[in-house]
Amino acid sequence: MATLSINNVRKQYGxxxxxxxxxxxxxxGEFLVLLGPSGCGKSTLLNxxxxxxxxxxxxxxxxxxxxxxxxxxxxDIAMVFQSYALYPNMTVARNIGFSLEMRxxxxxxxxxxxxxxxxxxxxxxxxxxxxxxxxxxxxxRVAMGRALVRDPKIFLFDEPLSNLDAKLRVDMRTEIKKLHxxxxxxxxxxxxxxxxxxxxxxxxxxxxxxVVQQFAPPxxxxxxxxxxxxxxxxxxxxxxxxxxTLSAEGDRLGVSVTAxxxxxxxxxxxxxxxxxxxxxxxxxxxxxxxxxxxxAITCYDPAIAAGNPALVRVSCRVSVLEPxxxxxxxxxxxxxxxxxxxxxPSDRPVEGEPADFMIDMSRANLFDPRTEQRI
Amino acid sequence: xxxxxxxxxxxxxAGARAARWGLYLILLLFAVWYLLPLVxxxxxxxxxxxxxxxxxLLSLPRDISTDAWSYxxxxxxxxxxxxxxxxxxxxxxxxxxxxxxxxxxxxxxNGYALTKWRFRGANLVFAMILFGSFLPSQVIxxxxxxxxxFLGLAGTxxxxxxxxxxxxxxxxxxxxxxxxxxxxxxxVKAATIDGAGFFQIFTKIMLPLSLPIMVVTIIWQFTQIWNxxxxxxxxxxxxxxxxxxxxxxxxxxxxxxxxxxxDMAAAMIAGLPTLVVYALAGKYFIRGLxxxxxxx
Numbered sequence: 001m002a003t004l005s006i007n008n009v010r011k012q013y014g015x016x017x018x019x020x021x022x023x024x025x026x027x028x029g030e031f032l033v034l035l036g037p038s039g040c041g042k043s044t045l046l047n048x049x050x051x052x053x054x055x056x057x058x059x060x061x062x063x064x065x066x067x068x069x070x071x072x073x074x075x076d077i078a079m080v081f082q083s084y085a086l087y088p089n090m091t092v093a094r095n096i097g098f099s100l101e102m103r104x105x106x107x108x109x110x111x112x113x114x115x116x117x118x119x120x121x122x123x124x125x126x127x128x129x130x131x132x133x134x135x136x137x138x139x140x141r142v143a144m145g146r147a148l149v150r151d152p153k154i155f156l157f158d159e160p161l162s163n164l165d166a167k168l169r170v171d172m173r174t175e176i177k178k179l180h181x182x183x184x185x186x187x188x189x190x191x192x193x194x195x196x197x198x199x200x201x202x203x204x205x206x207x208x209x210x211v212v213q214q215f216a217p218p219x220x221x222x223x224x225x226x227x228x229x230x231x232x233x234x235x236x237x238x239x240x241x242x243x244x245t246l247s248a249e250g251d252r253l254g255v256s257v258t259a260x261x262x263x264x265x266x267x268x269x270x271x272x273x274x275x276x277x278x279x280x281x282x283x284x285x286x287x288x289x290x291x292x293x294x295x296a297i298t299c300y301d302p303a304i305a306a307g308n309p310a311l312v313r314v315s316c317r318v319s320v321l322e323p324x325x326x327x328x329x330x331x332x333x334x335x336x337x338x339x340x341x342x343x344x345p346s347d348r349p350v351e352g353e354p355a356d357f358m359i360d361m362s363r364a365n366l367f368d369p370r371t372e373q374r375i
Numbered sequence: 376x377x378x379x380x381x382x383x384x385x386x387x388x389a390g391a392r393a394a395r396w397g398l399y400l401i402l403l404l405f406a407v408w409y410l411l412p413l414v415x416x417x418x419x420x421x422x423x424x425x426x427x428x429x430x431x432l433l434s435l436p437r438d439i440s441t442d443a444w445s446y447x448x449x450x451x452x453x454x455x456x457x458x459x460x461x462x463x464x465x466x467x468x469x470x471x472x473x474x475x476x477x478x479x480x481x482x483x484x485n486g487y488a489l490t491k492w493r494f495r496g497a498n499l500v501f502a503m504i505l506f507g508s509f510l511p512s513q514v515i516x517x518x519x520x521x522x523x524x525f526l527g528l529a530g531t532x533x534x535x536x537x538x539x540x541x542x543x544x545x546x547x548x549x550x551x552x553x554x555x556x557x558x559x560x561x562x563v564k565a566a567t568i569d570g571a572g573f574f575q576i577f578t579k580i581m582l583p584l585s586l587p588i589m590v591v592t593i594i595w596q597f598t599q600i601w602n603x604x605x606x607x608x609x610x611x612x613x614x615x616x617x618x619x620x621x622x623x624x625x626x627x628x629x630x631x632x633x634x635x636x637x638d639m640a641a642a643m644i645a646g647l648p649t650l651v652v653y654a655l656a657g658k659y660f661i662r663g664l665x666x667x668x669x670x671x
Contacts, residue, residue, distance in 0.1 A: 052564050073570035085561035089583035102570035146565075 002063045002076075002153035002186050003028050004049070009058035011044055011210075018044050020210040021058070026203075031180055031187045033197040035233070036207035042190045043158055045207075049188060050079050050156050062153060073102070078147035079156040082163060084139045086131035086146075093118075093127040096145045117145045120179075137168045144179075157189040161196065173199060194234045198222065206230050225365065228372040231291050237329060240297075240339045242290040243369070244271070246283045253280055255290045255366075257335035269335050274310040274362035277375045283366075288375065291365035294329070297341035299349065300356035310362035318349045332357065420444060420639035427635050443636035447644060451637055453624045460644050462614070463621035467601060467648075469532050470617055474539035475596045481540070482547020482592060487581050489548070490555040491563045492573065501552060507545030512605055515542065523610060530612035538610055539600045546599075547592050554588035555581065590659035598649050618645045 004026040011019040019041045026032050034042040047053040049060055051072035059066050067075050078099075086095050094101070096117055097110040105113075118124045121141045131139055140160065147155055160176075161169045177200055180187055191197055197204050198218045205215045206229075214226035225231035231239045244255035247270070254272035271290065277283065305311045316332040316339070323329075328348045330341045332355075341357060349355035366375040415432060420443050422436040430437075449459040488494075489501050519538055520529070528534030558581070566576045582589075607617040616624075622645045626638050653660070 047564075050564075050568060052567065072568045077568065079565065079568050081561045081565060083559055083561045085559065085565035087562060087566070087580050089580065098566070098571075099569035102575065146569075 003061075004032075004154060004186060004188065005061045005064075006045075006049075007059050007061070009045070009048065009060060010056045011041070011048065011053065012056045018210050019048075019056075022210075022212055024205055024212065024215060026186055026188075029184045029186055031189065031200055031202045033201035033204045034188065034190045034207060035192070035194060035197040035204050037192055037233075039209075040207040041210040042207050046079075046156055046158055046188060046190045049154070050077055051075050076150075076153040077156055078150050078152040078154075079158065080143045080147050080160045082159040084131075084143040084163075086139060086142055088131050090130070091127065092123065092129050092131070092134070092142050092145075095131065095142055096127075096149050099146070099150050113149050114145075117149045120148065121145050136164050137172065140164060140168075140172055144176075148179075148183075153186065155185055155187045155189075157187065157191075159191055160189075162191070162193070176200065194236070198234065206233060223363065224374070225291070226374055228289065228291070228367050231365065231367070235293060237294050237340045237342070239365075240290075240292045240294065241367070242292065242334065242337055242339060244288060244290055244335070246277075246280070246286055246288045246366075248284060253277075253284075255288060257290070257337070269314060271312050271314070271359060271361060271364075273364065273366075277366050279375075283375060287369055289367040289369050291367055292339070292359060293363060294340045294342040295327075296360040296363040297332075297339065297357055298360075299343055299347035300358045305358050308360075310360055311358045312361050313356060313358050315354055315356050317354045318351055321348060321351055323348070416639045416643060420636055420643055422636055424632070424634060424636060443634070443640040444644070446634075447625075447637045447641040451625050451641060452628065453621045454628055456614075460618060460621055460625070460641050463616055463618045464644065466532065466611075466615055466621075467618040470535045470539070470607075471597060471600045474536045474543065474600050475593055477536070478540045478543035478547050478596055479589060479592045481544055482549075483551045483582065483585060483589070484577065485544070485548040486551025486553075486555045487577050489552050490558075491560065491576075491581075501548075504545050504548050507542075508549055510545075512542065516605070516609055520610065530610070530615060532611070532615050535606060535611050535615070535617070538606050539596075539603070542606075543596050543599065546595060550588055550592045550595070551585070554585065558584060587659060590656050594652055594656055594660050597652050601649055621645075 004024075006022050006024040009019060009022045010017065022045060024032065034045060036042045044053060048055050051067070051070065055068050059068055061067065062075060062077075086092075087098065090098065093111075093114050097114045100110045100113055114127070115124070118127055121144060123138065123141050123145060126134060126138055126142070131142065134142065140163075143160070157176075161172055164172060173196055176189075180200075189196075189200060201218050203215060203217050204221050206213045206221065208229055214221055214230045216224075216226075221230060222234055225234065225239075228241065232241075242255070242257055244257040247254060247256045249270050249272070252272045253276050254270050257269045257271060300313050305313060314334060316334050318330060318332050319338070320331040321328055322331075323345060325345075327342045328345050330343045330349065332339050332341055343349070367373065368375055418435050419427060419432075421439045421441065422430070423438070423440050423442070426437060447459060448461050450457060451459045453460070453463065485504070489497050519541075523529045523534045523537070526534070526537075528537060562580060563576055566580055571579065601617075602619060603617070604619045604623070607620045608623075611617060611620065622641050625641050
């Protein structure tokens, strides 16, 4: 149980700057997910928290204590590796108890702790086996057990589920979440999987090229992404980016979506915004990008639309339908641009025909097309 | 291995079968060709001198006699010393066993440090060590003689152990370094977080994983050091000489009738230990040479 604060941390390899000033701060018991594509520096940051990489500049504190120069074993952290890094020559029991053995605990104390963890993870029947005799999921559990046995202040996870098959990954994800709820220990978890990040995190730090793009709770990251990079990284299918111009129609502000180029035709559409953006005057008449999640576009239903002014009715031609079972992913033409909508299978329109849709503009985001930042 | 042979295309038709038998015939001829000297040595060592004079080189012994073996072991004259090969065999054991153990352990330690605790210039150090394995042994004779003289180890078994350890380190480091490269770094990271230090990680994790490469290294070093003649002849004086030098002296200093049976028996005695090591650990040798990463 501990707080973690990372203050302006940098990492350089020679002249290459991998981390460009990271600031993060975690409360006791939080579950932080570092999310980003490979090479964004998330694993480097985790290794620096663990003490496996030196810190070029800045400081990392655990419970207000600066740990920059502290040896990994004295940081009171435990780490689960992507490769599990189980010691192949030792039995499962000895793997789990190794850190206690290194700390000079007696055999009896070790056995007691190993038994407690094995019971928690339901791996009691595996204790005498060698790692090579275990399945992927079992190895994963043992790796968790090795981290749990020390009862550390902070757990560090380095893509722990990426070596598992799809089904097992989902099961283990839930189990990690349950475990965290039960133990309440602070966790830093590295992944490139946005679903893992959304499901597990109390806060997500999305990283790109050594810079944190947004540090916020999952729902906020999803609904109000800080920039177009974050918006496109999270969510599947990805957010629609619709080019348009911020304009006023009567007393309402909105985005005019115009077909561009000679091959595209279609009338200009005015999509009124639910709320005016900051500095609306400055943006009036300027080009903006309207970000709409696919599930914010649904089939038009007069009964629902009547009670909600944020729902804007549009008529679009349907180009392709992709049924996934739960939803039907529908590609529609909006002002000459292809837009993806997530439709209930019972509402499915006809391919090639126009149909009426409604866009929930209260869930829309505006971005600056030059800086790609949220307006 | 079995999967390798079974994946070969099957021989079909008469032509293919003839080619297959032709192949076996050629292989058989080569096997006989290479085995012939050994057969002659073994059979001659069990013959009496009379039989050697009267019979042909390739004939098998009529009455098997072990006299030549016991004579070579206990009575043969090596120079003026007529105590047989036994004391020199013991010399070799005294030199080879510590030299193999020390050079293997240091090679493992070097390989571990070069791969898992990469320091600035680690690659340069490794390149220089690697260069050592290309040095012809003649090149180090004079500097080594000076060094041994300076250390007061000239002409002793200890001096010869030092020579073999130093010369062997290049090879043992190379072997272990290349093996440890394939062991995931995460193991060392995990152990570091678990609180193990440099030597604890080495003894508790790396060494237990090293059996295949350790067998390879031991066989390699044992063969090299046991069969060494140059260093033994150069740096060991009189009674401290290893068995290879003694064999040379035994064969070259006979007076009167040449006792071929004793010479052959002595040569067999000098060569047997390496054969025994191969027979006992040979399968690990092949396995170790082809071993890839440790899955775990």
